Amino acid sequence: MTTIIDVAKKAQVSKSTVSRVISGNGYVSQESRKKVLEAMEALSYSPNLIARNLQSGETKTIGFLAHGFIDPLGVFLESFISIAKKYNYYVTLYFTDGDRKKEIDALNQMKYKQLDGVFIFTRANKWEFIEPYSLFGPIATWHRIDSERIYSSYVDHYSGYLRSLKYLYQRGYRSIGHVLGNSENLNTKARLKAIDDFHKEKDIPIKNEWIFHDKTRIDNGRTIAQLWHEMTNKTDAIAFYTDSVAAGFISELQTLGYSIPKDVAVIGFDNSEISRLMHITTVDYSIKRQAENSFIYIHNQLNAEKIPEQEMSVSLVERKTVPIRIQRKEQ
Template sequence: MSTIIDVAKKAKVSKSTVSRVVSGKGYVSEASRKKVLCAMEELAYVPNSIARNLQSGETKTIGFIVPHFIDPLSIFLESFLSIARQYDYYVTIFFTDSDKQKEIEAFNQLKYKQIDALFILTRANDWDVITSYAKYGPIATWQRIDSPVIYSAYVDHYQGYFDSLTYLHKRGYHKIGHVLGNAKNLNTKARMRAIKDFEARYQLKVPETFYFYDSLYSNGRAIAQKWHQLSEKPEAMAIYSDAVAAQFISELENLGYHIPQDVAVIGFDNSEISELIHLTTVDYSLRYQAENAFIYLYNQLNQLNLPMHQLSIELIERQTVPIRQH
């Protein structure tokens, strides 16, 4: 098997010149570059990336943990992969099925230097367990956490949710139902605070039957069945995920209802599915959240201070929340 020394001898250049051609870093004259490339081809030389990684102490690879495919993943992952390519980083995806041990196996790849950093879309293990791995490399997450060692690429769901409820109220909807995520998550707690403040401002009271919880991004159809069975039904539904909102709408249409005539619906994330079904939604800058997560990891790995995006919240008006005619 040919080595970098063999290539240098064949091309009649220094070993450092060959190294610069292989890495793409540093100046090499065009004449020398051509000689090195010809020598590499003649000798069938393949650069040993593992050896380079061991020498440099990095793999140029970031792990990306996700429990299963959820609707926001497509936007987030596409943006994360795109910016990683721009900075010459690879991304290894770990689908864990929310299995704690599978997640630990991904953490151990960070511990044993098989990857340089980790991004966690949503977690299975407790934060105390995850935080213990931060000493082996930088960790970022999409979930909301206040931690000195784990970066959280989140947007304040309080303001987005409060604004969406205010928007519904101004359009004439006073009986609003809420489909919320996992009750333990900080984002869900932020939405609950927004509901309480909204009720206080407009002197409203939401019946307990108007609250629905979903932690799997998959219960929209079941929630539609529950809505159908209510004797007093919400006039509008604020649903924490576009995917769950789409499932909710589809099931209600199967039951013979018409959207938005029978119930207005607002989703969150501004994912592709929301555009396809003309769903009014709230854009939480998912693409910029993904890019900020990568930039944080990149800065930590390379001791840089590249600027991050300023995140914004925008209501996207479509067809599922018309002005209500009394």
């Protein structure tokens, strides 16, 4: 196990200098600070959180970072706060508006001992810029990432999305559109693989005009509705990566005079409150347990405990936006 002495040797500075960099107390020249941080990064050194807390005291506060309000945030945040309260932790919500500097400022709160750990709901910076901050406290996210330094409470979106497509197929739909998230996200890549495997299995050609990518969520359901409206060969069903965008799509199509699901079937992803209010068929992938497991990880890291994580599952929730197409044709 790498120690503070190893870091001091690597950086060619004293042990006390390394200690001052980690604690943020006392003067350290910019040159020495840079050497220490580079050495910590090279050695993948993580400070002993228990010792640090005994020395400087805990804030008992976890930072929760998000761009702004999106539909799943309410459910996730409520669950996160609830379990944090159970273990006597506070949660501070930071809305970054997607601003990279605001996000870094929030992450720096761990470095300055204003926060014990951080959960990232939606990020602005690339993961390689975020990872070094795990030196100052545990970081968790619900995004799917491959990192030894950031915990991910993700659920396999491949199986969930493939289940959506097979469900649509079983109910008689053959021309299926896809609304996906940011193409750089691993969850989006998992969905793309599900699309490819599904079309190969069913021997259905993939049409590029049936695949839409959404990076912002804001009003994009309405934009996609306009694009669908203008299509010459419209799809008879569309699968969405999140309920909020599906809801915007339905609302705009109704404004344009369409009837849902008569003109197009819709399936969402989240099982959020808006899907219940609008009776959207959707996929439930344990948002509440993702929130609980994220906090459990942070708590265990801070307190050297081994509270077990909750088991997560994926299930399809049938509502009104995906009727059986064969029955509808026969009427």
